[in-house]
Amino acid sequence: MDEHRGGAEPHAAVRVDLRAIRDNVAELRARAGAAEVMAVVKGDAYGHGLVPAARAARAGGASWLGTAVLGEALALRAAGFGGRLMAWLSAPGEQWIDAIAADIDVSASAIWTVEEIADAARETGRMARLHLKVDTGLGRSGAPEADWPGLVDAALKAQAEGLVNVVGLWSHFAIADAPRHPTNTAQVAAFSQAVEIAQARGVRPEVRHLANSAATLMLPDTHFDLVRAGLAVYGLSPVPDVAAPADVGLRPAMSVRARLALVKRVPAGHGVSYGHFYVTDRETSLGLIPLGYADGVPRHGSGGDGGPGAPVLAGGRVRRIAGRVCMDQFVVDLGDDDVHAGDEVVLFGDAAAGEPTAQDWAEACRTISYEIVTRFAPRIPRTYVGWEDLR
Numbered sequence: 537m538d539e540h541r542g543g544a545e546p547h548a549a550v551r552v553d554l555r556a557i558r559d560n561v562a563e564l565r566a567r568a569g570a571a572e573v574m575a576v577v578k579g580d581a582y583g584h585g586l587v588p589a590a591r592a593a594r595a596g597g598a599s600w601l602g603t604a605v606l607g608e609a610l611a612l613r614a615a616g617f618g619g620r621l622m623a624w625l626s627a628p629g630e631q632w633i634d635a636i637a638a639d640i641d642v643s644a645s646a647i648w649t650v651e652e653i654a655d656a657a658r659e660t661g662r663m664a665r666l667h668l669k670v671d672t673g674l675g676r677s678g679a680p681e682a683d684w685p686g687l688v689d690a691a692l693k694a695q696a697e698g699l700v701n702v703v704g705l706w707s708h709f710a711i712a713d714a715p716r717h718p719t720n721t722a723q724v725a726a727f728s729q730a731v732e733i734a735q736a737r738g739v740r741p742e743v744r745h746l747a748n749s750a751a752t753l754m755l756p757d758t759h760f761d762l763v764r765a766g767l768a769v770y771g772l773s774p775v776p777d778v779a780a781p782a783d784v785g786l787r788p789a790m791s792v793r794a795r796l797a798l799v800k801r802v803p804a805g806h807g808v809s810y811g812h813f814y815v816t817d818r819e820t821s822l823g824l825i826p827l828g829y830a831d832g833v834p835r836h837g838s839g840g841d842g843g844p845g846a847p848v849l850a851g852g853r854v855r856r857i858a859g860r861v862c863m864d865q866f867v868v869d870l871g872d873d874d875v876h877a878g879d880e881v882v883l884f885g886d887a888a889a890g891e892p893t894a895q896d897w898a899e900a901c902r903t904i905s906y907e908i909v910t911r912f913a914p915r916i917p918r919t920y921v922g923w924e925d926l927r
């Protein structure tokens with residue numbers, strides 16, 4: 537029988553340090569200068585948990601909270617969040633009435649969206665707070681340059697009827713993670729021109745906003761009145777080729793931890809996991825980690841199947857995943873180290889604690905750290921640290 541160190545803890549947990557989120561937002565506020573900070577909490581706060589992360593962000597001084605889908609903004613209102621909330625992604629037939637009733641700032645990139653919002657405002661008898669989005673080069677949402685004056689005029693018409701208040705003009709960067717890329721300069725110029733056009737036609741915006749995390753940290757000339765920071769709020773670097781989180785005053789909030797489900801000795805030449813993409817080269821101990829792709833561990837993190845395997849801290853040393861990641865479990869090769877079932881392993885966390893990082897995982901899985909933290913499944917319990925320090 538394998539020795540084990542047990543206890544009543546869950547076999548795996550996503551741990552979120554709310555103080556880190558609070559402090560990261562405070563750091564972003566300091567760097568944003570006169571601009572306000574919107575903490576972007578879409579995607580369940582990048583996997584950190586919508587309500588706890590939003591509370592920590594507010595404690596750090598985020599005067600705005602932003603989501604993509606309206607459902608998340610409504611969930612924040614329902615949880616008691618006052619203050620400015622913005623939801624920017626919509627589809628035809630959106631629940632505009634709910635948005636207006638909950639006093640959520642909304643966005644339009646097309647005239648038909650302005651018309652839907654105006655109709656809902658007429659029905660509720662309340663004015664909608666509207667941000668107009670221009671495509672300055674991302675090629676995703678936002679009105680193309682040619683459609684911008686028409687969109688502005690449609691919004692001003694609805695404003696004249698007392699149905700909307702055009703409070704924001706905004707856009708989004710395509711390549712801010714490469715701060716010196718000429719596209720950034722071109723987008724700032726296009727945005728400034730779009731703002732001038734809107735102002736010349738009569739818009740008096742409360743906030744002009746363009747910067748994401750990368751631009752907040754690296755491109756101070758893009759801050760305008762409000763920055764929309766997501767990844768940096770959670771303590772990850774949006775410019776991993778330029779700066780690690782600690783270099784820009786951030787610390788990661790999330791760590792993913794598990795307890796070894798089994799440790800066993802196997803001889804040399806033993807195939808490991810489906811497909812036998814890893815074969816032991818000596819007698820060794822294998823450690824079984826009870827997390828898999830159903831939990832959000834990317835199968836691209838497999839070792840020996842085209843890549844070196846994502847890193848895991850186990851028994852005081854960083855090791856690489858051995859063989860394929862399965863639906864609920866994967867394996868690491870522990871050698872002859874004194875490691876036991878029940879011992880804690882860390883998939884990623886804080887480099888300052890010697891733990892692999894979400895960025896390390898992103899590189900091993902050929903993706904971005906955004907995707908690594910966002911994908912951990914609800915079936916893994918979230919453990920929050922630092923609630924008591926939020927006020």
Ligand SMILES: Cc1ncc(COP(=O)(O)O)c(C=O)c1O
Pocket residue numbers: 576624708747748749750764765766767768774
């Ligand atoms: C419109 C918009 N603004 C801001 C952000 C935040 O970006 P980041 O996480 O890079 O700060 C996002 C996220 O992708 C976004 O879609």
